[in-house]
Amino acid sequence: MSWTDERVEKLKQLWSEGLSASQIATQLGGVSRNAVIGKVHRLSLPGRAKSGGAPPQSAPRATARNTAPPRAPNFASRVAGRRPAAPPQSTPSAPRTAGATALKQEVEADIAPAARPRSNPDNVVPIMKKVALTELTEMTCKWPVGDPTQDDFYFCGCDAKDNSPYCSYHAKLAYQPVSDRRRAG
DNA sequence: CCCTGATTCGC
DNA sequence: GCGAATCAGG
Numbered sequence: 001m002s003w004t005d006e007r008v009e010k011l012k013q014l015w016s017e018g019l020s021a022s023q024i025a026t027q028l029g030g031v032s033r034n035a036v037i038g039k040v041h042r043l044s045l046p047g048r049a050k051s052g053g054a055p056p057q058s059a060p061r062a063t064a065r066n067t068a069p070p071r072a073p074n075f076a077s078r079v080a081g082r083r084p085a086a087p088p089q090s091t092p093s094a095p096r097t098a099g100a101t102a103l104k105q106e107v108e109a110d111i112a113p114a115a116r117p118r119s120n121p122d123n124v125v126p127i128m129k130k131v132a133l134t135e136l137t138e139m140t141c142k143w144p145v146g147d148p149t150q151d152d153f154y155f156c157g158c159d160a161k162d163n164s165p166y167c168s169y170h171a172k173l174a175y176q177p178v179s180d181r182r183r184a185g
Numbered sequence: 186c187c188c189t190g191a192t193t194c195g196c
Numbered sequence: 197g198c199g200a201a202t203c204a205g206g
Contacts, residue, residue, distance in 0.1 A: 002198090003197085003198085020188085020189065020190085021189080021190065022188085022189080031199085032199070032200075033189090033190090034199055034200060034201080035198070035199050035200085036199095037189095037190060037191070037192095037199090038191095038192095038197090038198065038199055038200090039197090039198080039199090040190090041190095041191075041192085042197065042198080047190070047191075048189085048190060048191095
């Protein structure tokens, strides 16, 4: 790869946006981060404020709107007892729906009866307070709900269990920590 | 050891 | 001009 006008222009843009040399190299493709840094110097572009590892990190930063969920619930793999790595196979849609239903029942069975809304006993989701990222505290469930890129994205926000980022409902959905797996196996 | 940018130097 | 190797720092 050579430094065409287009690539140089993109280099200038990304560099000015604060992306690191390795990130720029990845986006441009075909060049190493050393090549990027070398080119930056040859172009006499302004270097980073402080030499060394000053963390500008101005790259696309996570916000309340685009924060990705820490872990996506994988109903199918949990219920079916399959490893997450198991490919979809040629399985029709039937088992997937059945699996989700099974887990839902399992989860609901573990919830205190008082927590179930009388008017809608089949749906425990409404117990969520639906709070924004900025409303989260150490005592609120941090389970993300919805599409982070959409306006209806929110967090559960109900009371979190002790030493858990989630409420009893969502703690049940979260994966087991690696440490626990190791202890068990 | 991971990462970062800076510099050197053979090509 | 180019970029790998190397260096220095967080």
